[in-house]
Amino acid sequence: xxxxxxxxxxxxIAMINIFEVAPENQQELADVLSEGAEKFIRHRPGCVSVNIxxxxxxxxxxxxxxxxxxxxxxxxxxxVYRDKAAELAKPDPHAYTVFAVHHPES
Numbered sequence: 364x365x366x367x368x369x370x371x372x373x374x375x376i377a378m379i380n381i382f383e384v385a386p387e388n389q390q391e392l393a394d395v396l397s398e399g400a401e402k403f404i405r406h407r408p409g410c411v412s413v414n415i416x417x418x419x420x421x422x423x424x425x426x427x428x429x430x431x432x433x434x435x436x437x438x439x440x441x442x443v444y445r446d447k448a449a450e451l452a453k454p455d456p457h458a459y460t461v462f463a464v465h466h467p468e469s
Contacts, residue, residue, distance in 0.1 A: 367412040367429065369464055375411055377459040378428040384452035386421030392451045393417050396426055399444025404428065407438070424452065433458060 369377075384392050393415055400413040411429035418424065448454060 380426040380456035382452035
């Protein structure tokens, strides 16, 4: 099992894209994004991880990717998946840095 680790000192950039999606399109959106991540994104230089999180109400999907450097999505192969996703849902992408991480006491 692999895990995504979020650290304030890791030097990564988080790309978070929150899609507003019709519940009947959420699974297809997840499939499209997952296929693009599997075939192309995870093989790009600087990619740390890609995480796809569908909301339990079916109305949103969060695409959370970590990069060692700010990534560009100019690759035509990646553009195909981005365009397919935009046909299924309204994207709202932004780049973030990690300010703080808090864990419960053991």
